[in-house]
């Protein structure tokens with residue numbers, strides 16, 4: 001049922017699945033997937049299978065597997081979802097199928113294939129869903145070890161604009177609200193880090209009626225935040241004003257002792273960055289006279305004269321306290337994945353990391369607009385001709 005529910009929220013991927021079923025662009029190819037095993041991934045698996053692929057799936061993170069989804073998919077395709085102890089075996093089992101195309105979230109499958117070079121024979125390439133995976137793959141490329149093309153889905157404009165901004169923006173607040181049930185309207189929310197993700201969090205908090213303060217270390221990003229209507233100030237000043245603090249920088253110790261001592265009684269601390277090092281837990285523990293769990297996902301640090309409330313132990317709050325990105329956002333990510341797989345099957349790429357071809361970005365955006373019932377203009381032939389002129393005509 002969960003996959004059917006996600007399918008209802010993923011019209012772009014559904015339309016690609018329907019086209020794949022007619023055109024069968026992946027006919028006869030084994031496609032290996034090492035992704036979070038979720039209902040949205042189930043929809044991607046079905047799209048690839050409709051395109052003629054023989055799909056083998058393992059989990060990119062054994063802790064995030066939705067086991068009911070894995071069980072449902074195992075009736076349709078090959079599924080290897082090991083637990084934490086035998087997770088590496090499940091990745092190796094998919095690698096052993098010698099997939100011609102891989103879809104990774106963290107580069108584990110492609111790394112496993114590179115460990116057995118004969119498995120790379122005839123490989124068309126892979127796609128990568130996450131920053132961490134691209135860091136690994138670029139390191140392999142720099143060392144001359146990356147033997148196949150990889151399409152960097154994670155860096156697509158559509159992915160940044162929709163997934164990081166709107167998906168993370170909404171789901172981070174969802175996590176905070178589920179954990180605390182506070183009213184955000186009228187509160188001051190401090191967003192630390194104004195990248196794609198931080199601006200999504202700021203936008204969502206503003207939309208719920210909060211006053212938003214942004215803290216940055218990059219002058220250009222800080223300027224953008226200010227021009228987009230947010231207050232900008234150093235974290236040490238924001239510490240005294242905020243009711244809710246959200247770190248989303250990718251760095252460490254963004255909130256630390258010097259900030260905790262300035263915060264108001266009852267302040268809420270949440271992290272949306274990848275690792276649980278953005279809020280200094282050692283500093284919080286060091287400053288506290290007492291620590292207690294006040295709600296299932298809320299740990300309260302009593303500093304003597306004030307109490308600070310840490311959500312989900314400082315882990316990424318939209319996954320730890322909510323359900324991560326909505327299916328409608330994964331629709332765009334996985335549409336990019338499906339079309340990137342098709343591009344690898346039908347095109348010719350050289351080994352190395354490649355951006356998502358512009359045509360795919362445009363196709364996904366156009367399909368998403370169509371699903372939303374939005375029409376846009378097209379350039380007239382005269383406008384197309386004008387754009388190709390090297391200098392504008394002097395007379396009209």
Ligand SMILES: NC(=O)c1ccc[n+]([C@@H]2O[C@H](COP(=O)([O-])OP(=O)(O)OC[C@H]3O[C@@H](n4cnc5c(N)ncnc54)[C@H](O)[C@@H]3O)[C@@H](O)[C@H]2O)c1
Pocket residue numbers: 131164168192193194195196197198215216217218221248249250251253254272273274275316317318319
């Ligand atoms: N929770 C999710 O679902 C989710 C989704 C996407 C990304 N992320 C994570 O969020 C983090 C940020 O991702 P991004 O794509 O926005 O990155 P980004 O690099 O575009 O933006 C990070 C911003 O933080 C700023 N920054 C760095 N250190 C700072 C500090 N000490 N104080 C204030 N600002 C600081 C940087 O100048 C930059 O503008 C990463 O850890 C990423 O993995 C989480």
